Amino acid sequence: MHLELTYDDLDWHVLWRNARAKKSWTAKGPADWDKKATSFAKRNSDSSFVNLVMERIPFSANTTILDAGSGPGTLSLPLAPLVKSVTSLDYSKGMLAALNDRAQQQGSTNITTVLGSWEDDWKKLNIKKHDICIASRSLSIANLQAALTKLNDHANDAVFVVDRISPTPFDNGAFTALGRPFRSGPDYIYTINTLYSMDIHPNVDIMSLEKTVSFSSMDTALESYRWMFKDLTGEEERKLEEYIQNNSTRGDNGEITVTRSYPSRWALIWWKTSS
Numbered sequence: 001m002h003l004e005l006t007y008d009d010l011d012w013h014v015l016w017r018n019a020r021a022k023k024s025w026t027a028k029g030p031a032d033w034d035k036k037a038t039s040f041a042k043r044n045s046d047s048s049f050v051n052l053v054m055e056r057i058p059f060s061a062n063t064t065i066l067d068a069g070s071g072p073g074t075l076s077l078p079l080a081p082l083v084k085s086v087t088s089l090d091y092s093k094g095m096l097a098a099l100n101d102r103a104q105q106q107g108s109t110n111i112t113t114v115l116g117s118w119e120d121d122w123k124k125l126n127i128k129k130h131d132i133c134i135a136s137r138s139l140s141i142a143n144l145q146a147a148l149t150k151l152n153d154h155a156n157d158a159v160f161v162v163d164r165i166s167p168t169p170f171d172n173g174a175f176t177a178l179g180r181p182f183r184s185g186p187d188y189i190y191t192i193n194t195l196y197s198m199d200i201h202p203n204v205d206i207m208s209l210e211k212t213v214s215f216s217s218m219d220t221a222l223e224s225y226r227w228m229f230k231d232l233t234g235e236e237e238r239k240l241e242e243y244i245q246n247n248s249t250r251g252d253n254g255e256i257t258v259t260r261s262y263p264s265r266w267a268l269i270w271w272k273t274s275s
Contacts, residue, residue, distance in 0.1 A: 012144075052207045059082060061083065064085050064086075065086045066133045067089065070089060071137075091116060119143075132160065133154050133160070212260070215256045
């Protein structure tokens, strides 16, 4: 029977849901991100990732931006001085608080923060159409197609999605060191195929970052790596610290630089809207 299947027989929503069910990591909720807001904001403020994304988005001084899943403003903050306005939507109060604090520090008055999620009714949140909609690393959700439809419906000109390429953002070597299986869950290829099933044919640009990642201290590195796992045992904590030590170098200032098996890679998926 399966030999008669064609691409048109595939249900990408079901495949997405199945892959999420088998992933070896646990999706985080608002409370988790609230706790991580400050450290996350610091680590991403000077990331080369930001420049790679921004140089590919065709904004101008008159552009309005919707940043869905904005986090602490990783893209909202550097975009704000260069565009007309930015609406930053996120379901984490802590992330939006960090964003507002940093916006005040840099003197940006054209950012509007909205507390809300992909599942919320965006009309009730008063989310209007914007010239460009962005969803950067924020599509770890139950219903991908519904989220992509919302982005498409709220963009006058174009939508830009940044999605992970497995194993990014995880270090699968750490899973091996702990004796845990690594199952990535759905990555960018599911997003591309879901868009195709919606009769949207996007452009795709692969962005590669470095294989190394730096932390201010071993404690900071451990905190970041713990984020990849759920319910670590004491023995696993020991193995995790040992793995980081064996795959890192320490600078004179105490900074820890970990070398991973694979570089961090992201797919920038974008398309023009018909509106």
